Amino acid sequence: MxxxxxxxxxxxxxxxxxxxxxxxxxxxxxxxxxxxxxxxxxxxxxxxxxxxxxxxxxxxxxxxxxxxxxxxxxxxxxxxxxxxxxxxxxxxxxxxxxxxxxxxxxxxxxxxxxxxxxxxxxxxxxxxxxxxxxxxxxxxxxxxxxxxxxxxxxxxxxxxxxxxxxxxxxxxxxxxxxxxxxxxxxxxxxxxxxxxxxxxxxxxxxxxxxxxxxxxxxxxxxxxxxxxxWPAGNVTCDEEEVYAGRKKKLVTTLINVDGTSFWNIDYFSKSAKTIRMMAYLLRFIHNTRHPIDKRVGELSLEELEVAENFVFKVVQKETFTGVNAPRIASLSPFVMKKA
Incomplete structure (x- = not known):
């Protein structure tokens, strides 16, 4: 050498x-x-x-x-x-x-x-x-x-x-x-x-x-x-970073057909920020209805998942008129009935 x-x-x-x-x-x-x-x-x-x-x-x-x-x-x-x-x-x-x-x-x-x-x-x-x-x-x-x-x-x-x-x-x-x-x-x-x-x-x-x-x-x-x-094992993490790391791909696109939305989900251009905004709105509703059991601190993973599902429902309702909507008709969509 x-x-x-x-x-x-x-x-x-x-x-x-x-x-x-x-x-x-x-x-x-x-x-x-x-x-x-x-x-x-x-x-x-x-x-x-x-x-x-x-x-x-x-x-x-x-x-x-x-x-x-x-x-x-x-x-x-x-x-x-x-x-x-x-x-x-x-x-x-x-x-x-x-x-x-x-x-x-x-x-x-x-x-x-x-x-x-x-x-x-x-x-x-x-x-x-x-x-x-x-x-x-x-x-x-x-x-x-x-x-x-x-x-x-x-x-x-x-x-x-x-x-x-x-x-x-x-x-x-x-x-x-x-x-x-x-x-x-x-x-x-x-x-x-x-x-x-x-x-x-x-x-x-x-x-x-x-x-x-x-x-x-x-x-x-x-x-x-x-x-x-030894070093303490207490962990204080960035919930947004943790949540972002779990997302593999964008599931849907936020589109507002008529330009107006009661929930104003087009306020942000990024889905992660929209979901966090919705999570805080849903927390506010929860805290108003349950003053004794208020949610505080960083958003939990459960709150973020609930907010994400809610955003998907709002987008689908505002964007598609049903399974026969021209945008998705070629995908052969169907409605699954609850058991």
């Missing part, structure tokens, strides 16, 4: 990056760097042997020059469990994402003779996928992908641990935690600040010498403390 590269091409970057053998991912923060470079080059439609621009070439040369630093990285593989001598064992899976990548890391915390040790077990990082338009996914969506590979990596690690333990899944995305908890598919998934998340490093990438200095395989400092001193 001490070779000097005068001319840098996409083929060369891929070739050198693939020479680094990292089956369990302890070098994934630094291996991510050339992968991000390659993705940017793909977007520029460069051929395999076409020279890259000066900025990319300089970054790649710096990365290659720093690779020998990884020789000095030493990670203990004996984790003090297996003979039932440990007093307490907990497994922690951390997930994080950036605009360029998403990642996860699994650590084990072992309490033995009143001493606490934290050991890195495995990690994975992935470059953020591109949409057909060439743009990247939103960070919350990437955070969700990080949670997905985190769950898979934990499953692989857990298959090789025989001792009883508790497991924790950590994320710094309140939106993703809300998605997961409301589906009620996973167990404990607390929130922690991004600065305290060890998965932040492999989700952004860094040079080999920075990886050596970081000692990220030792785990976050707070994990060595008592459990009551």
């Amino acid at each position: 001490g070779i000097e590269y005068e001319q840098v091409t996409k083929r060369m970057i891929l070739s050198v990056a693939q020479q680094v053998f990292d089956p369990i991912g302890f070098l994934c923060p630094t291996i991510l760097v050339p992968k991000i470079m390659l993705q940017k080059l793909w977007k520029e439609n460069l051929t395999w042997d076409q020279l890259v621009d000066e900025v990319v070439a300089k970054s790649f040369k710096y990365w290659v020059k720093a690779l020998p630093y990884v020789i000095n990285i030493k990670i203990p593989r004996w984790i003090l469990i297996g003979d039932n001598a440990a007093e307490e064992v907990t497994v922690h899976t951390f997930c994080d994402a950036s605009q360029d990548a998403y990642a996860c890391a699994v650590f084990v915390r072992v309490k033995l003779h009143r001493n606490v040790s934290v050991f890195w077990l495995a990690a994975k990082s992935r470059v953020a996928p591109l949409k057909k338009s060439g743009s990247k996914m939103t960070v919350p969506r990437l955070e969700l992908l990080a949670g997905t590979i985190g769950a898979r990596l934990y499953t692989n690690v857990a298959a090789n641990l025989s001792q009883k333990y508790r497991c924790f899944f950590w994320s710094d995305s309140t939106t993703v935690i809300s998605w997961i908890q409301r589906k009620e598919e996973w167990g404990v998934f607390p929130h922690l600040p991004g600065i305290q998340n060890p998965a932040d490093l492999p989700s952004r990438g860094n040079s080999p010498n920075q990886l050596l200095d970081s000692k990220w395989w030792e785990g976050p400092l707070w994990l060595y403390e008592l459990e009551e001193d």
